[in-house]
Amino acid sequence: xxxxxxxxxxxxxxxxxxxxxxxxxxxxxxxxxxxxxxxxxxxxxxxxxxxxxxxxxxxxxxxxxxxxxxxxxxxxxxxxxxxxxxxxxxxxxxxxxxxxxxxxxxxxxxxxxxxxxxxxxxxxxxxxxxxxxxxxxxxxxxxxxxxxxxxxxxxxxxxxxxxxxxxxxxxxxxxxxxxxxxxxxxxxxxxxxxxxxxxxxxxxxxxxxxxxxxxxxxxxxxxxxxxxxxxxxxxxxxxxxxxxxxxxxxxxxxxxxxxxxxxxxxxxxxx
Numbered sequence: 001x002x003x004x005x006x007x008x009x010x011x012x013x014x015x016x017x018x019x020x021x022x023x024x025x026x027x028x029x030x031x032x033x034x035x036x037x038x039x040x041x042x043x044x045x046x047x048x049x050x051x052x053x054x055x056x057x058x059x060x061x062x063x064x065x066x067x068x069x070x071x072x073x074x075x076x077x078x079x080x081x082x083x084x085x086x087x088x089x090x091x092x093x094x095x096x097x098x099x100x101x102x103x104x105x106x107x108x109x110x111x112x113x114x115x116x117x118x119x120x121x122x123x124x125x126x127x128x129x130x131x132x133x134x135x136x137x138x139x140x141x142x143x144x145x146x147x148x149x150x151x152x153x154x155x156x157x158x159x160x161x162x163x164x165x166x167x168x169x170x171x172x173x174x175x176x177x178x179x180x181x182x183x184x185x186x187x188x189x190x191x192x193x194x195x196x197x198x199x200x201x202x203x204x205x206x207x208x209x210x211x212x213x214x215x216x217x218x219x220x221x222x223x224x225x226x227x228x229x230x231x232x233x234x235x236x237x238x239x240x241x242x243x244x245x246x247x248x249x250x251x252x253x254x255x256x257x258x259x260x261x262x263x264x265x266x267x268x269x270x271x
Contacts, residue, residue: 017070025070026059033063039105040066043177043197046101050094050174053087054193074188081217084184084192085224091194092204092229094174099127101200107178107246109253110139114200124172124203125165128245133157136248145251145259156270164241164269165203170232172201178246179207180214205235209242240265 018026031037041058048055056068100116113131120127134154141150176183177198185193208231211217225231244265251258 018067025072026067027056027070028065028067030065034106035063036106036109037061037064037066039103040196042103043105043199044068044195046174046199047091047176047194047197050091052090054187054191055197056193056195071185071193072188074186074190076186077190080186080190080192081220082224084217085221086228087192087194088176088179088207089225089228091176092173092207095171096174096201097172098122099124099172099200099202100131105198105200107198107249110136110249112177112198112200124168125161127202128165128206129158129161132245133161133248136245136252139252140248143252145256153266153270157266160241160270164238168203168232170203173204175200175202175204175207177207179210180246181211181217182214203242204229205231205238206242206245208235209239210246212239213243213246240269244269 015029016027018028020026029037038061041061044055044058047053048057056071058066058068060067098116098121100121101114104111104113104115106112113135116127116131120130134157137146137150137154137157140146146153176194177200178196179194183194183196185195187193208222208225211221244262247258247262247265251262
């Protein structure tokens with residue numbers, strides 16, 4: 001850690017806090033060699049371009065680690081989830097002219113393609129089908145899930161995506177990309193902070209749908225978000241479609257325990 005320019009007095013064996021002789025503290029995340037650490041640094045920097053967003057600064061990163069500013073943890077007090085919602089709303093008001101992102105990155109351990117090609121750049125339905133659902137289903141086919149039936153699923157999903165997303169006219173919004181309840185922190189001062197992004201520019205409902213998976217957020221969050229930046233009519237109907245991407249990703253990372261959930265969503269939205 002010589003590049004810090006400070007004497008490091010403590011270093012964890014795995015993930016944990018790095019402390020310098022001057023008392024500065026950083027958080028070290030380590031893992032297998034991967035481009036994911038550089039992508040995380042880029043993602044944190046992109047989130048920071050939105051006004052009023054709390055994200056750690058990436059200080060150093062390499063093939064197998066990222067070092068970021070340490071956020072001293074605290075406990076959420078009254079109003080915490082309302083402020084988190086307003087922060088996410090501010091994030092979503094940061095827009096771009098096209099869908100996707102300037103580089104591909106990762107969603108968990110899996111690659112996430114973001115470079116839009118042709119009509120994907122301006123057609124959200126095309127982007128979401130090609131870069132999200134089709135990509136994950138083809139990955140699932142390669143690992144033995146769904147079998148030859150995947151081609152019928154893709155055909156059905158193509159029609160469903162066109163039908164459900166054709167009326168989405170909002171500009172591409174800056175998305176956290178992996179906004180579940182393990183990817184925010186409460187600081188010692190009670191403020192929310194966003195961590196571990198999988199950023200790209202897309203339809204903001206995808207972030208909201210993700211908040212409803214894997215434990216969900218308190219209802220306070222959704223009330224405050226709707227007050228700050230009301231969602232388009234019918235957004236709840238699109239939640240399963242947007243959750244499907246993350247369930248398929250979990251299937252491809254963690255295995256068959258997510259297969260039934262993926263099948264139920266597919267049958268529910270295409271039936």
